Amino acid sequence: MGLFSKLKAVLTKTRDGVGKKLNEIFAKDKLGEDFYDQLEDLLISSDVSVKTTMEIVDEIRETAIKEKCKDKDYVVELLKSELYDTINYADALEVKSPAVIMVVGVNGVGKTTTIGKLANKFVKEGKSVTIAAADTFRAAASDQLSVWAERAKVRIIKHSEGADASAVVFDAIESAKARNTDVLIIDTAGRLHVKTNLMEELKKMDRVVKREYPNANYYKLIALDATTGQNAYNQVEVFNQAVGIDGIILTKLDGTAKGGFIISLSYELEVPVVYVGTGEKIDDIEDFDANEFIEAMF
Amino acid sequence: MALFSGLSDKLNHIFSKLTKHGKLTELEIKTAMREVRIALLEADVNISVVKEFVAKVSERAVGQEILKSLSPTQQVIKIVNEELIALMGSTNSKLTFTNPPTVIMMAGLQGAGKTTLVGKLGLMLKKQGRKPLLVACDVYRPAAINQLKVVGEKAGCTVFEKGQGNPVKIAKEGVAYAKSYGFDTVIIDTAGRLQIDEQLMQELEDIKAEVNPAEILLVVDSMTGQVAVEVANTFNKRLEVTGLVLTKLDGDTRGGATLSMKAVTGKPIKFCSVGEKLGDLEPFYPDRMANRILGMGDVLSLIEKAQEAVTEEQAKKMEKKFRENSFTLDDYLTQFETMNKMGGIKDVLAMLPGMGGKFKIREEDIDEKQMLRTKAIIQSMTMYERENPSVINSSRKNRIAKGSGTTIQEVNRLLKQFEQTKQMMKQMKNNRMFRF
Ligand SMILES: Nc1nc2c(ncn2[C@@H]2O[C@H](COP(=O)(O)OP(=O)(O)OP(=O)(O)O)[C@@H](O)[C@H]2O)c(=O)[nH]1
Ligand SMILES: [Mg+2]
Numbered sequence: 001m002g003l004f005s006k007l008k009a010v011l012t013k014t015r016d017g018v019g020k021k022l023n024e025i026f027a028k029d030k031l032g033e034d035f036y037d038q039l040e041d042l043l044i045s046s047d048v049s050v051k052t053t054m055e056i057v058d059e060i061r062e063t064a065i066k067e068k069c070k071d072k073d074y075v076v077e078l079l080k081s082e083l084y085d086t087i088n089y090a091d092a093l094e095v096k097s098p099a100v101i102m103v104v105g106v107n108g109v110g111k112t113t114t115i116g117k118l119a120n121k122f123v124k125e126g127k128s129v130t131i132a133a134a135d136t137f138r139a140a141a142s143d144q145l146s147v148w149a150e151r152a153k154v155r156i157i158k159h160s161e162g163a164d165a166s167a168v169v170f171d172a173i174e175s176a177k178a179r180n181t182d183v184l185i186i187d188t189a190g191r192l193h194v195k196t197n198l199m200e201e202l203k204k205m206d207r208v209v210k211r212e213y214p215n216a217n218y219y220k221l222i223a224l225d226a227t228t229g230q231n232a233y234n235q236v237e238v239f240n241q242a243v244g245i246d247g248i249i250l251t252k253l254d255g256t257a258k259g260g261f262i263i264s265l266s267y268e269l270e271v272p273v274v275y276v277g278t279g280e281k282i283d284d285i286e287d288f289d290a291n292e293f294i295e296a297m298f
Numbered sequence: 299m300a301l302f303s304g305l306s307d308k309l310n311h312i313f314s315k316l317t318k319h320g321k322l323t324e325l326e327i328k329t330a331m332r333e334v335r336i337a338l339l340e341a342d343v344n345i346s347v348v349k350e351f352v353a354k355v356s357e358r359a360v361g362q363e364i365l366k367s368l369s370p371t372q373q374v375i376k377i378v379n380e381e382l383i384a385l386m387g388s389t390n391s392k393l394t395f396t397n398p399p400t401v402i403m404m405a406g407l408q409g410a411g412k413t414t415l416v417g418k419l420g421l422m423l424k425k426q427g428r429k430p431l432l433v434a435c436d437v438y439r440p441a442a443i444n445q446l447k448v449v450g451e452k453a454g455c456t457v458f459e460k461g462q463g464n465p466v467k468i469a470k471e472g473v474a475y476a477k478s479y480g481f482d483t484v485i486i487d488t489a490g491r492l493q494i495d496e497q498l499m500q501e502l503e504d505i506k507a508e509v510n511p512a513e514i515l516l517v518v519d520s521m522t523g524q525v526a527v528e529v530a531n532t533f534n535k536r537l538e539v540t541g542l543v544l545t546k547l548d549g550d551t552r553g554g555a556t557l558s559m560k561a562v563t564g565k566p567i568k569f570c571s572v573g574e575k576l577g578d579l580e581p582f583y584p585d586r587m588a589n590r591i592l593g594m595g596d597v598l599s600l601i602e603k604a605q606e607a608v609t610e611e612q613a614k615k616m617e618k619k620f621r622e623n624s625f626t627l628d629d630y631l632t633q634f635e636t637m638n639k640m641g642g643i644k645d646v647l648a649m650l651p652g653m654g655g656k657f658k659i660r661e662e663d664i665d666e667k668q669m670l671r672t673k674a675i676i677q678s679m680t681m682y683e684r685e686n687p688s689v690i691n692s693s694r695k696n697r698i699a700k701g702s703g704t705t706i707q708e709v710n711r712l713l714k715q716f717e718q719t720k721q722m723m724k725q726m727k728n729n730r731m732f733r734f
Contacts, residue, residue, distance in 0.1 A: 229523025
């Protein structure tokens with residue numbers, strides 16, 4: 001896509017024009033060093049990595065210089081358009097039955113809550129859903145998931161605390177196959193990606209799914225907390241190496257954090273964001289909208 | 299893998315053109331500070347905190363005499379490190395206890411690790427001979443109360459809960475219960491909440507007003523990014539927290555949020571949570587955190603030690619030898635002695651990130667008894683032999699082995715090690731972190 005058509009695409013998508021922060025930037029300077037510095041600061045404040053920030057802003061600046069451009073509005077739209085292209089490379093996730101969705105991630109990012117929301121969403125779409133409580137480690141994890149199963153009115157397969165997580169996965173698959181369940185969602189224990197033994201446990205669960213349910217459409221999603229900083233990159237990288245990640249669920253976007261690490265991630269890894277979490281209620285889940293995401297940063 | 303990753307490499311590069319001693323120029327400082335800024339931002343320190351910090355460090359660095367025992371890189375890192383420690387450090391990291399019952403209240407965002415921390419604190423206080431009561435005021439998250447009950451049981455602490463009632467009322471009743479039943483400490487678990495959630499922030503203020511806690515601990519995930527400043531600031535403004543607790547430090551986050559939060563609240567960091575087991579709770583060490591933020595391993599303690607152990611003259615002489623590649627067995631001996639002064643070669647090697655792996659240091663190489671034998675071998679050589687190891691033929695080896703009470707094999711091994719060390723020195727020569 002050429003620059004102008006890129007720009008046009010973004011301009012037509014822009015809903016509420018230029019945000020407050022940018023108005024402040026405009027008020028302060030003319031197009032110059034400071035202007036670009038402030039664009040950089042804006043991205044860094046949203047947790048875009050320094051490296052990515054500098055690369056993107058340098059590129060925008062070069063384009064502006066080449067085009068002898070003096071219009072800040074134009075440069076900002078150029079930047080948005082560049083950001084948009086960076087993250088908008090995948091279509092919305094289409095969950096085809098029979099499906100297995102395994103949700104992974106570090107501790108406390110919102111896996112279990114998201115699973116409750118997803119179960120509800122699929123039920124509303126007319127699908128039959130079963131959830132598997134394969135977090136057998138954290139205290140009361142399966143109780144928590146049971147509450148969500150009740151709320152979404154779906155079946156739950158669980159064992160007692162301390163049981164083998166892979167055994168839960170195995171049983172859940174048997175059950176899902178027997179009942180022709182459309183979507184089986186597996187909740188896993190939160191684990192820091194640096195813990196090799198826990199990552200091995202995850203790989204084992206992954207092998208069980210592949211072996212026991214080879215004809216299922218298998219999606220592995222990682223939940224990332226929008227309040228996270230640069231560590232998000234390591235999380236995706238290591239989980240991706242371990243089991244292969246198909247998509248990201250970006251949670252807690254109802255807070256003030258922007259989740260800008262998604263942009264740096266998309267620069268280097270091909271793992272698209274598929275869903276976003278926007279609250280603690282059962283309906284607080286949406287498909288990822290790249291344009292909305294970018295607009296929220298400005 | 300580079301010997302030293304991150305900031306020190308970059309600084310080395312900047313300073314590589316600076317050969318003569320003198321003052322650090324403003325331009326050099328400016329370039330160096332650019333790298334410091336990037337390093338801190340990469341570690342998730344908030345951008346406004348970084349700006350202030352860098353301004354402070356440059357002020358200190360400009361016009362400083364370059365110490366002869368330190369390279370400019372070492373010197374800049376030293377200043378950065380000292381400022382980091384000064385900013386994060388605090389003597390007041392102990393919990394405050396009042397007339398019983400002492401009330402400790404948790405606050406923080408969702409998923410920060412509050413409930414687990416309540417269990418950990420309970421266990422810790424119990425071990426200290428106190429009798430804690432855990433109070434379940436997270437009435438929102440499904441099964442949060444059950445989670446606390448399980449955690450409490452593991453810690454051997456009583457849990458007070460009233461189901462999904464009103465958290466302010468539950469907190470109040472919990473404290474009354476503690477009074478009646480002789481619990482000297484009350485730890486209140488609260489639901490995670492966004493700092494912009496007006497209703498829930500008000501709830502925390504109400505709990506505070508009702509139970510008058512001695513400690514209000516803001517629990518924060520150490521992986522938090524730029525938003526840490528805003529979160530800490532809001533919680534602190536509304537509750538006047540008494541301390542910060544960092545969680546999930548067993549991961550690989552650089553943990554810059556620590557600096558951000560400390561800078562905006564001025565509140566001490568009271569504990570670090572470093573694992574999922576109930577015993578995984580540690581005090582906060584500002585120096586370790588500074589190293590972590592800078593991504594430096596323990597290079598900094600090495601700098602300190604080198605400073606103490608090496609005189610400026612020695613450092614100069616040794617550097618010249620490296621440069622001219624005229625490093626002899628005699629120097630090898632001196633170097634061993636220096637290492638000994640620095641706390642033994644084992645310590646020194648352990649402090650170098652990537653060293654162990656790169657040079658395949660075997661247990662026997664770092665045996666300190668072995669080192670004494672090495673010393674004996676070298677001392678049994680003539681000066682000529684020490685300067686020209688290539689002349690050491692088998693009859694000379696025989697003599698040296700006898701003189702030092704060792705074997706020919708040992709002499710051979712030493713000569714081989716010396717060659718390897720020389721190779722290693724060649725590589726280090728390009729790295730100004732080393733000057734001894
Ligand atoms: N504000 C907000 N809170 C959320 C969101 N998603 C989850 N949470 C909250 O975050 C906290 C942790 O969520 P969980 O679903 O238990 O997270 P988890 O990843 O399953 O946690 P572990 O299993 O303990 O690793 C809970 O208090 C949730 O209510 C979201 O999109 N927005
Ligand atoms: Mg969970």
